[in-house]
Amino acid sequence: xxxxxxxxxxxxxxxxxxxxxxxxxxxxxxxxxxxxxxxxxxxxxxxxxxxxxxxxxxxxxxxxxxxxxxxxxxxxxxxxxxxxxxxxxxxxxxxxxxxxxxxxxxxxxxxxxxxxxxxxxxxxxxxxxxxxxxxxxxxxxxxxxxxxxxxxxxxxxxxxxxxxxxxxxxxxxxxxxxxxxxxxxxxxxxxxxxxxxxxxxxxxxxxxxxxxxxxxxxxxxxxxxxxxxxxxxxxxxxxxxxxxxxxxxxxxxxxxxxxxxxxxxxxxxxxxxxxxxxxxxxxxxxxxxxxxxxxxxxxxxxxxxxxxxxxxxxxxxxxxxxxxxxxxxxxxxxxxxxxxxxxxxxxxxxxxxxxxxxxxxxxxxxxxxxxxxxxxxxxxxxxxxxxxxxxxxxxxxxxxxxxxxx
Numbered sequence: 330x331x332x333x334x335x336x337x338x339x340x341x342x343x344x345x346x347x348x349x350x351x352x353x354x355x356x357x358x359x360x361x362x363x364x365x366x367x368x369x370x371x372x373x374x375x376x377x378x379x380x381x382x383x384x385x386x387x388x389x390x391x392x393x394x395x396x397x398x399x400x401x402x403x404x405x406x407x408x409x410x411x412x413x414x415x416x417x418x419x420x421x422x423x424x425x426x427x428x429x430x431x432x433x434x435x436x437x438x439x440x441x442x443x444x445x446x447x448x449x450x451x452x453x454x455x456x457x458x459x460x461x462x463x464x465x466x467x468x469x470x471x472x473x474x475x476x477x478x479x480x481x482x483x484x485x486x487x488x489x490x491x492x493x494x495x496x497x498x499x500x501x502x503x504x505x506x507x508x509x510x511x512x513x514x515x516x517x518x519x520x521x522x523x524x525x526x527x528x529x530x531x532x533x534x535x536x537x538x539x540x541x542x543x544x545x546x547x548x549x550x551x552x553x554x555x556x557x558x559x560x561x562x563x564x565x566x567x568x569x570x571x572x573x574x575x576x577x578x579x580x581x582x583x584x585x586x587x588x589x590x591x592x593x594x595x596x597x598x599x600x601x602x603x604x605x606x607x608x609x610x611x612x613x614x615x616x617x618x619x620x621x622x623x624x625x626x627x628x629x630x631x632x633x634x635x636x637x638x639x640x641x642x643x644x645x646x647x648x649x650x651x652x653x654x655x656x657x658x659x660x661x662x663x664x665x666x667x668x669x670x671x672x673x674x675x676x677x678x679x680x681x682x683x684x685x686x687x688x689x690x691x692x693x694x695x696x697x698x699x700x701x702x703x704x705x706x707x708x709x710x711x712x713x714x715x716x717x718x719x720x721x722x723x724x725x726x727x728x729x730x731x732x733x734x735x
């Protein structure tokens with residue numbers, strides 16, 4: 330058994346020949362470039378690429394397998410240069426009836442062990458949406474229906490960024506996942522928290538006590554890969570082993586979730602769309618206390634405050650720690666040239682963020698930047714709350730205590 334790093338939510342912007350896949354993602358995000366970024370720069374061992382149901386991407390994968398650098402595993406997944414396991418996924422938008430009786434929608438990460446399974450899933454999914462070539466198109470399926478199709482092709486379903494105000498189950502569909510999946514609720518063994526939440530917030534909801542928490546990047550550009558990620562204990566890197574880790578089976582498990590302080594997330598607090606102010610009142614509000622407008626984007630923190638059924642966070646004993654960690658490009662003083670200098674010396678970001686001493690880093694970039702990197706590693710970060718789709722910047726603090734909420 331050994332430790333690995335995994336980011337299971339990375340988008341594709343364009344196919345190899347320039348066909349659009351995820352409109353809001355960078356053009357440089359294609360299947361091959363993601364594999365190279367994880368192997369050469371990020372140090373990520375397992376990456377979930379979640380636009381693989383597009384026929385254009387399927388074509389790219391078939392070509393990728395012919396390069397000699399990659400091959401499919403019997404236990405599922407594609408191995409690239411014997412260092413990175415790629416999980417073939419599809420982000421699917423379901424149609425739900427929301428809590429107020431209006432139409433709601435939610436995103437789901439659907440992973441499959443083999444390319445043949447993904448092809449079969451893509452073919453069936455094409456009958457439930459308008460354009461199968463594009464990523465995350467809305468389907469006429471509910472989550473309750475989708476999970477049966479996913480299992481039909483040997484896949485697993487993980488609800489994505491479960492609290493965000495748009496396109497999530499808790500955000501705009503229901504107060505409880507149990508209400509969506511009903512008797513199939515136990516088939517959901519993992520959920521993705523999203524950038525604006527963390528373990529401390531999510532574990533105020535009782536029904537999530539039996540679910541494994543995932544922290545993923547939801548990357549729409551190459552540099553954003555592994556801005557959040559998971560440390561896992563597995564026997565090898567394959568689809569089968571990752572599923573075991575998500576189910577906490579046979580000693581496989583998630584050891585730690587690494588993520589941003591949720592205050593850095595762009596939907597953490599409620600935001601007034603009229604006066605463009607983040608609303609950070611103690612109690613959740615549905616009208617802006619500044620201008621009185623009802624045009625507000627409800628924040629993740631505020632939504633959880635409304636639906637939680639515990640007065641305080643109480644995590645199950647096997648819940649791994651959630652560790653606040655700032656990506657290199659979020660750290661003050663660390664720009665593109667500095668990152669390149671560090672990568673030339675230390676190979677990848679995981680080495681820099683987890684393994685090197687302050688003296689090692691200082692020898693390359695000087696004492697000030699080295700100190701900033703180590704302080705960020707140790708959680709000495711102070712942030713202001715994001716909201717309404719706007720990320721917030723971080724600043725480093727001088728004390729040696731980890732800051733969880735300020």
